Amino acid sequence: MKLQKYSVHGYVKAAIIGGKAERFMTRCVEEGIRLWRIERKNETTLICHIKLTDRKLLKKLLKESGCRIRFLERGGMPFLWVRLRKRLGILAGLCFFLFVLLILSNMVWRIDVQGADPKLEEEIRSLMKKDRLYVGALEFFIPETDRLESRLSSKLTRATWIGVSKKGTTYLVDVVQKKYPKPRKAQGPRHLVAAKQAIIHHWIVDRGQVAVESNQFVKPGQLLVLGRIGREDDPKFVSANGKVIGETWYRSETEIPLNSRLTIYTGKTYRQHNLRLWHISVPIWGFKKNLYKHADKEVIEKPVRFLIWELPFAYKQTVYREKEPVRRSLTEEEAMEEARETADNKLLDSLPDGAQIVSETIERKRIEDGKLKISSHYVVYEDIARPQPIDKHKEMEKLKKKKEADEN
Amino acid sequence: MRKWTAQLKKWFADVSNIPEDMVMDLPRITLIGRSHLSIENHKGVLAFSSNELRLAMDRGELVITGQSFVLENILDKELFLTGQIETVRFLDDKKGDGV
Numbered sequence: 001m002k003l004q005k006y007s008v009h010g011y012v013k014a015a016i017i018g019g020k021a022e023r024f025m026t027r028c029v030e031e032g033i034r035l036w037r038i039e040r041k042n043e044t045t046l047i048c049h050i051k052l053t054d055r056k057l058l059k060k061l062l063k064e065s066g067c068r069i070r071f072l073e074r075g076g077m078p079f080l081w082v083r084l085r086k087r088l089g090i091l092a093g094l095c096f097f098l099f100v101l102l103i104l105s106n107m108v109w110r111i112d113v114q115g116a117d118p119k120l121e122e123e124i125r126s127l128m129k130k131d132r133l134y135v136g137a138l139e140f141f142i143p144e145t146d147r148l149e150s151r152l153s154s155k156l157t158r159a160t161w162i163g164v165s166k167k168g169t170t171y172l173v174d175v176v177q178k179k180y181p182k183p184r185k186a187q188g189p190r191h192l193v194a195a196k197q198a199i200i201h202h203w204i205v206d207r208g209q210v211a212v213e214s215n216q217f218v219k220p221g222q223l224l225v226l227g228r229i230g231r232e233d234d235p236k237f238v239s240a241n242g243k244v245i246g247e248t249w250y251r252s253e254t255e256i257p258l259n260s261r262l263t264i265y266t267g268k269t270y271r272q273h274n275l276r277l278w279h280i281s282v283p284i285w286g287f288k289k290n291l292y293k294h295a296d297k298e299v300i301e302k303p304v305r306f307l308i309w310e311l312p313f314a315y316k317q318t319v320y321r322e323k324e325p326v327r328r329s330l331t332e333e334e335a336m337e338e339a340r341e342t343a344d345n346k347l348l349d350s351l352p353d354g355a356q357i358v359s360e361t362i363e364r365k366r367i368e369d370g371k372l373k374i375s376s377h378y379v380v381y382e383d384i385a386r387p388q389p390i391d392k393h394k395e396m397e398k399l400k401k402k403k404e405a406d407e408n
Numbered sequence: 409m410r411k412w413t414a415q416l417k418k419w420f421a422d423v424s425n426i427p428e429d430m431v432m433d434l435p436r437i438t439l440i441g442r443s444h445l446s447i448e449n450h451k452g453v454l455a456f457s458s459n460e461l462r463l464a465m466d467r468g469e470l471v472i473t474g475q476s477f478v479l480e481n482i483l484d485k486e487l488f489l490t491g492q493i494e495t496v497r498f499l500d501d502k503k504g505d506g507v
Contacts, residue, residue, distance in 0.1 A: 026452045029484055038479035040457040048479075 010052035010076030019066030021046040027061045052078060105305045106139040109169040116175040120158055124173060127155055133171065140302045140315040168308075188389055189237030192225035194218040195386040198246030208240030218246065218384070227390050232399060237390055246384040247358070253375045254343040258367070259329045263294070266322045274316040276301070281316065292322040335372040336365070343376055355382035435465055437496065445472065445489045445496075453482070461489060469499040 016024055025048075028035050034051040041047050050058075062069055084091055111133070113121045128134065131151060133142045143151075145164045152173075153162045163174040192208065200216045209226040212218060227240040272286035297320055304313045330338065344357060358379045365374040414432070421428045428434055436448040451464040458477050463470040477491035 022453045022455055025456070025482065029482055036479075036481050038456065038482065040477070046456070 007076040010078035011049050012071050013049050013073035015070045015072055016046040017068045018044050021067055024065035024067050102306055105307055108135055108137045111135060111171045113173045187239045189227050190239050190387045190389045191223055191227045192240045192385040193388045194220055194222045194224055195384050196220050198248045198384045201245045201247050201381055203244040205242030207238050224385055237392055243383045244385040245381050248380050248382055250378040252343050252347055254339045256335045256339040256372045258335055258370050261327055263323045263325050266324050268322040270320045272318040276314040276316050278312050294323045295320040339372055339374050351382055355380055442493050443490055445493055448486050471497045471499055
């Protein structure tokens with residue numbers, strides 16, 4: 001244990017020959033030179049370990065006590081250092097090797113894309129390359145996986161879900177690709193009935209018997225297209241198919257505040273690069289503080305890895321995005337325009353595809369609590385057909401009864 | 409004069425219940441088994457060989473004999489000896505008698 005303690009400072013194992021060795025020992029102790037593991041070898045020789053000290057002082061003490069010294073062994077860091085200096089090339093090589101290993105440990109070695117067809121995969125890879133993620137990229141400059149995920153999924157319309165995960169030096173991208181629905185198979189026999197109250201405008205029917213007329217008023221559930229064709233005594237049931245466009249009416253209320261506050265990003269960003277050593281953060285680049293009055297802060301921390309171990313160092317990047325509070329005030333006309341647009345979009349969102357606003361009238365408008373409130377009335381053309389399956393047996397019975405009634 | 413201060417120290421040690429070795433600079437010898445010996449408050453090494461260690465004391469000498477002695481550690485007032493210890497003896501200045 002003691003040896004270890006002094007190996008940092010360096011020590012020598014020496015033979016003290018002749019003279020008054022005990023005197024030398026006592027003097028050493030007085031002068032504060034550490035001695036240990038002293039043994040008597042023979043009448044004239046004493047072997048001891050001496051901590052590395054001032055050469056002159058040691059010489060003086062030796063002269064005083066009339067002893068001679070012979071060094072037997074040199075140990076500890078200073079001697080090791082001297083020996084290593086002779087092999088500087090090896091040392092440099094070792095350091096270089098460790099450095100290269102460190103770099104390689106923090107490099108992306110593989111990117112696996114699963115569940116995407118080759119075209120989509122290529123697209124994903126090129127998008128990721130823009131985010132600095134490619135084979136051979138350094139880990140420190142790659143955004144976090146959830147950020148990558150959201151960026152990818154916002155840009156790729158052909159993927160339903162994208163998951164990015166990291167396993168050591170490998171990135172794994174899981175893709176669930178959108179599958180477009182196959183052409184529908186023939187369905188069982190059905191009628192088409194009205195989904196809502198409307199006035200029939202026109203129709204495009206592939207199959208089935210149209211049971212309504214133009215400009216006819218229909219109630220919800222009313223039969224539009226009959227799924228039965230042929231004569232009544234020998235009917236055939238088909239899957240009625242087609243569109244029945246009806247005129248429908250809606251009323252909506254919309255509010256638009258005349259004055260509003262919002263914050264927008266100015267597009268200016270400022271990056272700070274830090275190196276974290278244990279709990280101490282050392283800035284490397286970007287020393288300015290509080291550059292922006294209003295800013296959002298985002299911190300990306302990437303631990304430095306060495307082979308399989310995570311070192312207590314990390315690369316930390318702080319991004320400040322400047323934002324600016326803005327007050328917006330609208331004139332009544334502008335507010336009207338916006339309110340109408342909002343109302344239209346809201347309505348179209350709630351309607352099936354292909355719906356068309358034919359006319360729009362604003363019934364009332366008023367300004368209340370700094371808000372413009374409008375209520376408007378819409379006339380819309382939309383497909384009102386809703387399929388209703390046919391129960392063959394019931395239908396047959398119904399026909400039979402009808403027939404009987406007719407006969408009677 | 410020196411005797412007088414020694415007397416005073418002894419009286420102080422008696423009265424205050426503080427161990428004598430602390431007040432009076434007496435040697436404190438700790439023997440652990442037969443193989444380890446530590447001595448505090450010595451006044452210097454007079455002679456050292458593999459079967460004898462002579463230490464200077466306030467008055468007289470301390471002689472330790474045994475076999476294969478190694479001075480593990482030596483500090484200003486303290487030393488630590490290992491080896492097979494056989495005797496520990498005090499020598500007065502005048503006579504060669506001990507304990």
